[in-house]
Amino acid sequence: MKKRKIIIDTDPGHDDALAIMLIEKSELFDILAITTVAGNSTIQNTTNNARYVLDLIGSNTPLYSGAAAPLKIKLVQADVHGPSGLAGVTITRQEGLTGNAVDRIIEIVKNNPKQVSILTLGPLTNLAEALQKDETIVPLIQEVIMMGGAIAVPGNKNRVAEFNIFVDPDAADIVFNAPVKKTLIPLDACNEVFLTLDDFEQLKDSQLYKPIRAMMTHYIEGIQAFEKTTGALMYDPLAAYFLINPSSYITELMDVQIETQSELTRGMTVADRRTWGEKHLNILVAKSADRIAFVKDFLEILNR
Numbered sequence: 001m002k003k004r005k006i007i008i009d010t011d012p013g014h015d016d017a018l019a020i021m022l023i024e025k026s027e028l029f030d031i032l033a034i035t036t037v038a039g040n041s042t043i044q045n046t047t048n049n050a051r052y053v054l055d056l057i058g059s060n061t062p063l064y065s066g067a068a069a070p071l072k073i074k075l076v077q078a079d080v081h082g083p084s085g086l087a088g089v090t091i092t093r094q095e096g097l098t099g100n101a102v103d104r105i106i107e108i109v110k111n112n113p114k115q116v117s118i119l120t121l122g123p124l125t126n127l128a129e130a131l132q133k134d135e136t137i138v139p140l141i142q143e144v145i146m147m148g149g150a151i152a153v154p155g156n157k158n159r160v161a162e163f164n165i166f167v168d169p170d171a172a173d174i175v176f177n178a179p180v181k182k183t184l185i186p187l188d189a190c191n192e193v194f195l196t197l198d199d200f201e202q203l204k205d206s207q208l209y210k211p212i213r214a215m216m217t218h219y220i221e222g223i224q225a226f227e228k229t230t231g232a233l234m235y236d237p238l239a240a241y242f243l244i245n246p247s248s249y250i251t252e253l254m255d256v257q258i259e260t261q262s263e264l265t266r267g268m269t270v271a272d273r274r275t276w277g278e279k280h281l282n283i284l285v286a287k288s289a290d291r292i293a294f295v296k297d298f299l300e301i302l303n304r
């Protein structure tokens with residue numbers, strides 16, 4: 001069966017690392033590029049960490065670094081991933097920064113018209129820059145699946161905003177209003193899906209077990225300081241899983257706009273949930289996910 005062509009845009013990040021492993025080990029996709037962006041950590045760290053994950057799974061997927069900062073505002077990094085962005089493992093290699101993620105996204109989409117899906121796991125800076133630099137790619141992108149946003153639940157970075165959108169709301173505004181098929185996997189679907197260290201014990205026969213356990217020990221400690229969960233929230237793996245098993249999500253086409261001006265609500269994904277009035281239905285939103293299906297497939301694929 002022909003493998004679906006995808007680009008993964010990411011800011012590893014513990015959960016990004018697991019999402020990359022899930023997609024790569026599923027062997028369902030022709031991953032044309034992994035592009036990195038600053039978010040969870042600096043662009044040097046997120047690129048080092050992406051290289052670390054690719055080396056860990058023996059992948060030769062091309063890796064290109066991208067934006068070191070949001071379009072207009074200062075970079076705000078996450079706290080939960082530690083100073084390297086992947087606390088728990090030792091990153092020895094300083095990956096060279098190609099700085100060409102935006103041009104590679106444009107080139108790959110143009111060389112594969114209407115065939116490439118873009119999975120974004122971090123702030124939307126690279127994708128927004130690509131859409132601004134060459135708007136002819138908009139009708140050529142098959143679809144965009146994004147981890148981000150918070151529709152009917154509180155934010156995880158401020159009272160209303162989810163981290164990826166909070167970091168670069170201007171980029172999100174550009175992407176959310178681009179006439180391309182978009183799916184959003186927000187906190188509404190992600191908040192209930194986490195794995196405990198006991199769950200990860202089911203990977204103990206995998207050659208990935210030791211580094212995953214080391215990463216998850218730190219990630220869970222980091223998350224517990226902010227969220228009241230006892231496990232590793234699977235934000236990015238759940239966005240990646242939408243490409244594998246979309247039927248395990250309950251979705252709704254919605255009108256969602258981005259708050260870019262207010263300090264108080266910067267990065268809010270503002271959904272128009274009124275039952276009346278004209279709507280600009282611009283994005284399919286995953287309101288919930290089937291945790292049992294996800295955990296079963298996630299562990300099965302990572303154990304391969």
Ligand code: RIB
Nearest residue numbers: 013015121122163164235
């Ligand atoms: O809010 C969760 C998102 O922010 C995830 O993508 C995580 O990796 C961080 O980037």
Ligand code: CA
Nearest residue numbers: 013016121122
């Ligand atoms: Ca991420």
